Amino acid sequence: MLRRPLLLLALLSTLAGCDQLGLESASVAAARVEADGKAVGAGCRHGGRAIEDCFALNKRVDKAAIYAGWREMDDYMRENKLEAVVPTLTPTPKKTAQADDAASDAGGDRTAKAPAAKPEKIARIDKSAAEKPSEH
Numbered sequence: 001m002l003r004r005p006l007l008l009l010a011l012l013s014t015l016a017g018c019d020q021l022g023l024e025s026a027s028v029a030a031a032r033v034e035a036d037g038k039a040v041g042a043g044c045r046h047g048g049r050a051i052e053d054c055f056a057l058n059k060r061v062d063k064a065a066i067y068a069g070w071r072e073m074d075d076y077m078r079e080n081k082l083e084a085v086v087p088t089l090t091p092t093p094k095k096t097a098q099a100d101d102a103a104s105d106a107g108g109d110r111t112a113k114a115p116a117a118k119p120e121k122i123a124r125i126d127k128s129a130a131e132k133p134s135e136h
Contacts, residue, residue: 037065042073048084 024032040061044054051070055063077084 033062034065034068037062038069038072041066041069041071043069045070045073045077046085047087 040058041051041054044051044057044066049057051067054066054070058066076082
């Protein structure tokens with residue numbers, strides 16, 4: 001008779017600790033996904049990106065959440081007379097399959113090409129050569 005209440009108490013204490021195991025309920029996961037989408041939308045608006053561009057760049061994020069975040073940030077920026085922040089970083093160009101095909105069609109061997117020097121490295125080399133005193 002004493003075993004049943006103890007067994008029930010042990011079972012209840014085990015179930016109460018499920019949150020500590022890292023298991024996420026469906027409602028918590030949905031709230032997290034929506035918050036992430038709102039953050040993406042707000043970031044897009046703050047960066048001056050159009051909503052359509054934001055959708056195109058973030059295809060895996062829920063569009064309704066992106067729109068809600070974008071709209072909230074738009075309202076906030078209008079109320080506080082804030083301007084969009086222009087991004088200072090430029091995206092790196094991605095190689096496309098067409099560029100690779102064009103290089104192979106032109107008779108070039110991709111494995112035999114030496115990497116091109118970057119302009120900033122060339123400028124650094126020229127500066128260091130100009131700073132060295134001549135030994136003539």
